[in-house]
Amino acid sequence: MKILVTGGAGFIGSAVVRHIIANTTDSIVNVDCLTYAGNLESLVSIENSKRYSFEQVNICDRVELDRVFSLHKPDAVMHLAAESHVDRSISGPAAFIETNIVGTYTLLEAARAYWSKLDSQNKQMFRFHHISTDEVYGDLPHPDEVEADADLPMFMETTPYMPSSPYSASKASSDHLVRAWLRTYGLPTIVTNCSNNYGPYHFPEKLIPLVILNALEGKELPIYGQGDQIRDWLFVEDHARALYKVVTEGKIGETYNIGGHNEKQNLEVVQTICSILDALVPKDEPYAEQITYVQDRPGHDRRYAIDSSKMQKELGWSPVETFDTGLRKTVQWYLNNLKWCQNVQDGSYQRERLGVDSGYSQENT
Template sequence: MKILVTGGAGFIGSAVVRHIIQHTQDSVINVDVLTYAGNLESLAQISNNPRYAFAQVDICNRAELDLVFAQHQPDAVMHLAAESHVDRSIDGPAKFIHTNIVGTYTLLEAARHYWQQLDESRKNCFRFHHISTDEVYGDLPHPSDDPRATKTLFTETTTYEPSSPYSASKASSDHLVRAWLRTYGLPTLVTNCSNNYGPYHFPEKLIPLVILNALEGKPLPIYGKGDQIRDWLYVEDHARALYKVVTEGKIGETYNIGGHNEKTNLEVVETICAILDELAPVKHTKLTIKNYKSLITFVSDRPGHDRRYAIDASKIERELGWTPQESFESGIRKTVQWYLANQHWCQRVQDGSYQRERLGIV
């Protein structure tokens, strides 16, 4: 197959592109506008592969999308391009409305126009796979309020109750995708995933921020009491699941993808600190702290902060045979090891040189 991946230079998108090129015989057309979160250095190991092509295109630009579809003739679309940071959506929601809603609409229309021109056999095989988040569901009961809460999980039929501008924009895009199936017959699938972590994660997100701050002896900020619970999914497990869905999933279906790893934010940070104490002991650095855990700092909670997310991923296991290969313990250790071994990548992201060189700024 030829698969058009939007947002393929982002964190999850680059994992998907790497997985397809390294573990299948399919080809990838990576469509990414390269915002601050898009980094082609995350694709360096596959960038010269003849089955990989890159197009710097904004998904809100219909004319350029039409050219990409016409030139590359994809058999499927995997739509990952999105603004995705909740804090940024609170500070400036307009970009999230534009990219996540208007961009998805524009991509749907470009895909529909292309799909309608295909011959019958290719038309029947075409897939539009929309990758979304569990944040569209709002939050779940917290064990501190009700000990029975751990039995309550997000399913594919959970009512949408988004809390932030980010999750509301993703909920809107989910509805658009389903409407294009029902109204126009465009063969769509939707997946909703839990919190991803792993290599090449932009350092504004919790896990890479904690790792890199700790190594520099900076405070490790935790919102509120740190009791917010998330279900953590190793990004390479997610990439495998997404490929399963686009190749084997049933048109019109939704699949929830989770890691079966509910952890509080405080537990996550303390686990990272313990691994760093083992792999990069403070006594071997210039830091003057007792241990990394001593850097933990509690800060004011953000507005509308959901307290608990947890995914029921039994449907994708039952119907497509996917289960995560990594536990949180194995995945977080791999993640810390990757950041310790790839300080050059981290430094270039932190100082902005990955962007300046691309833009020709010295």
């Protein structure tokens, strides 16, 4: 196949591109406008492959998208291009509306125009795979909110949407658009919703790379609230394998939840990173001494957890990495690639906190 990947220079997108080029005979067309979180240095290992090509195009630009579809004639689309940082969406929601909603609409229309002109065989083979997040579901009961012996619920593919942030609301909107284009126009779409990803090449605004780099520089390690928010952590290379499974074997019209089976409190994640650094880069004081507690994020979801049994039963996928093995690999990668970290931050972001100027106080509700 020839697969058009949007956002292929981003964190998850670059993992997908690297996986497909390294492990299949398929070709990739990487469409990315190279915002602050998109970096071609994440693709150095495959950039010279004859099966890889790059187009610097914004998904809101219909003229350029039409050109890309006409020139490259893809057999499938994997749509990962998105603004994705919750804190950033609180400080500046407009970019999230533009990219995640308007951009997805524009891409759907370009894909539909291209698909409608294919011959019957290629039309039947075509797939539009939209990659989304578990945050569209809102949050789940926290263990301290239920009886000790009660089963904790998890996100299912049928869980109603209740997004909490501008980011998750914009992703929920894009999910609805994708499903509407199937129902109304017949465009063959599939949706996946994933849990929190982590691993190599992650932009340092997100929790795990932020903590690693701050720890190494002796800076504070900020914990929102009490740090008891729970996330299900998914190693990005496991996610890339899952996404390829879906685009090649998934059923049109289906939704697949992809989780890492690793529920951890944020404080536990930070403490584990500190312990790994204590072993790999020891210093006089434990890294955990740098942990500080800061004002919580407005509207912060307390718990996410994904039931990915559908992926396992129908597509034969399950994660390979445990949280311990994946996190150790991640920390080691950052230690070995500090130059990459410096390059992606230069001129755009210096790990300052975002999303604290909303003017909203939960005490008033």
